[in-house]
Amino acid sequence: MVIRFVSPLGDVEQRTRQQRGDELFIKIFFTPEGTANPSPLYRNLQDEVPVHVSGFGGALLTRYDDCRQLLRDNRFGAGDGMPDGSFGGADTPELALRRERQAKRIAEGSLSMLALDPPSHTRQRSLVSRAFTPRMIERLKPRIVDLTDRCLDDLAAAGTGDVMELLAKPLPVSVISDMLGVPDADWPEIRGRVSELVAVLEPNATLEQLQLAEAANDVLFDYFRALVATRRSDPRDDLISGLIAAADGDDRLTENEILAVSVLLFAAGAETTTNLIGNAVHQLLSHPDALNRLWADPSLVPSMVEEVLRHDSPVQLDARVCLEPATFAGLDFDEGDRVITLLGAANHDPAHFSNPDAFDITRFAATDRGNSPEPVMSFGSGIHYCLGASLARAEGQIVFERLLQRFDPIEPAGDRVYRNSLVLRGLLSCPIRVSSSR
Numbered sequence: 166m167v168i169r170f171v172s173p174l175g176d177v178e179q180r181t182r183q184q185r186g187d188e189l190f191i192k193i194f195f196t197p198e199g200t201a202n203p204s205p206l207y208r209n210l211q212d213e214v215p216v217h218v219s220g221f222g223g224a225l226l227t228r229y230d231d232c233r234q235l236l237r238d239n240r241f242g243a244g245d246g247m248p249d250g251s252f253g254g255a256d257t258p259e260l261a262l263r264r265e266r267q268a269k270r271i272a273e274g275s276l277s278m279l280a281l282d283p284p285s286h287t288r289q290r291s292l293v294s295r296a297f298t299p300r301m302i303e304r305l306k307p308r309i310v311d312l313t314d315r316c317l318d319d320l321a322a323a324g325t326g327d328v329m330e331l332l333a334k335p336l337p338v339s340v341i342s343d344m345l346g347v348p349d350a351d352w353p354e355i356r357g358r359v360s361e362l363v364a365v366l367e368p369n370a371t372l373e374q375l376q377l378a379e380a381a382n383d384v385l386f387d388y389f390r391a392l393v394a395t396r397r398s399d400p401r402d403d404l405i406s407g408l409i410a411a412a413d414g415d416d417r418l419t420e421n422e423i424l425a426v427s428v429l430l431f432a433a434g435a436e437t438t439t440n441l442i443g444n445a446v447h448q449l450l451s452h453p454d455a456l457n458r459l460w461a462d463p464s465l466v467p468s469m470v471e472e473v474l475r476h477d478s479p480v481q482l483d484a485r486v487c488l489e490p491a492t493f494a495g496l497d498f499d500e501g502d503r504v505i506t507l508l509g510a511a512n513h514d515p516a517h518f519s520n521p522d523a524f525d526i527t528r529f530a531a532t533d534r535g536n537s538p539e540p541v542m543s544f545g546s547g548i549h550y551c552l553g554a555s556l557a558r559a560e561g562q563i564v565f566e567r568l569l570q571r572f573d574p575i576e577p578a579g580d581r582v583y584r585n586s587l588v589l590r591g592l593l594s595c596p597i598r599v600s601s602s603r
């Protein structure tokens with residue numbers, strides 16, 4: 166790693182800053198207190214080492230402006246599939262497996278847009294955007310209501326249960342399955358595979374998790390290959406048929422690209438939305454005043470969802486690789502250097518969000534638009550900005566509109582357990598008790 170400060174620091178100062186930055190990073194991501202409440206640690210990072218050259222092998226950016234600018238800077242990118250799955254870049258069996266799988270994907274042309282740089286990224290994203298349109302998401306909303314109600318029926322029947330198992334986990338996978346045109350009978354199988362698949366997002370995934378994830382990826386590819394074949398001869402009003410038909414002049418998505426995009430939608434859209442729903446329930450149970458206010462004024466639901474996205478960012482960090490020598494935020498980068506943008510910290514930057522550590526469900530309310538804060542960084546920025554952001558927001562809003570309409574009270578019914586994850590912030594379990602609204 167060759168990242169250097171433009172104005173060189175003394176050796177001692179550099180070492181002290183590196184140690185302090187790494188110490189805070191470890192506290193945020195690897196200690197129970199950091200997982201439960203990272204906000205004060207984000208503040209420490211921003212105050213003491215806002216730009217940090219980490220001993221883990223990369224630069225770490227924590228300020229809103231730095232993160233946003235870096236993600237919009239075309240000297241940094243995804244690296245066209247080069248795996249950045251291990252901090253420090255040490256040669257481990259985990260990294261070897263990632264490299265082997267990425268080499269296979271590059272060879273067979275099955276990289277998804279998330280791993281691509283322009284011009285390949287531009288081409289794939291623009292073709293996918295012809296099928297994955299705002300109109301399609303608008304048309305999907307009544308189905309999201311139905312699917313939410315199915316989950317809430319189970320919760321109502323049980324009276325008490327884990328909201329993660331009954332609602333937050335099944336709903337997003339069902340929505341993506343429905344959108345793609347996967348028959349209902351296959352949803353349970355798909356759901357199981359998707360939860361194995363997302364391990365690839367974790368930089369510190371174990372070899373066993375990665376092997377399971379790759380096996381799940383292969384099963385999903387085979388599943389969608391068969392579905393694509395069926396839809397080619399019998400197109401329907403679903404996203405798979407849309408992806409097959411999407412064309413820009415003579416250019417179309419290849420078969421492997423359609424499969425890669427289908428699997429990407431699950432990998433990028435399922436657990437992230439699960440965490441949005443779970444984190445929102447968690448915050449509302451922790452702030453009964455906010456919950457009461459929502460019952461009194463449901464028009465605050467969209468602002469509450471936005472505040473959860475900001476306060477408890479479901480995706481905590483984005484990673485990029487330097488594509489050409491570049492100076493950024495006081496650092497000199499060489500090609501191949503890695504940089505992480507801490508989206509969770511950017512969303513708590515006091516330069517952009519007043520009183521950033523408060524959970525304020527009115528922060529993004531329409532009435533405050535005149536002096537409303539900056540857009541949240543939760544969906545990234547620049548060319549890889551989340552393709553599913555409006556779908557995720559729609560799901561979040563529908564879930565809480567329906568939940569609040571159907572149940573009063575909603576109460577905690579046991580300990581909430583956080584998931585152990587570096588990239589994703591969310592809960593493993595969240596037991597609640599509900600009664601039907603009078």
Ligand code: HEM
Pocket residue numbers: 278279280290341429430431433434435437438441478479480483484543544545546548549550551552553554556557
């Ligand atoms: C709360 C829920 C979600 C969060 C927090 C989230 C967050 C993100 C972030 C931070 C990125 C940028 C990654 C990067 O810059 O490297 C991203 C990309 C992406 N997301 Fe989401 N996402 C969510 C839901 C969804 C959903 C529901 C879908 C679709 C079903 C989706 C599809 C995608 C895709 C396809 C990309 C890649 C875009 C590209 O590379 O051009 N996401 N998401």
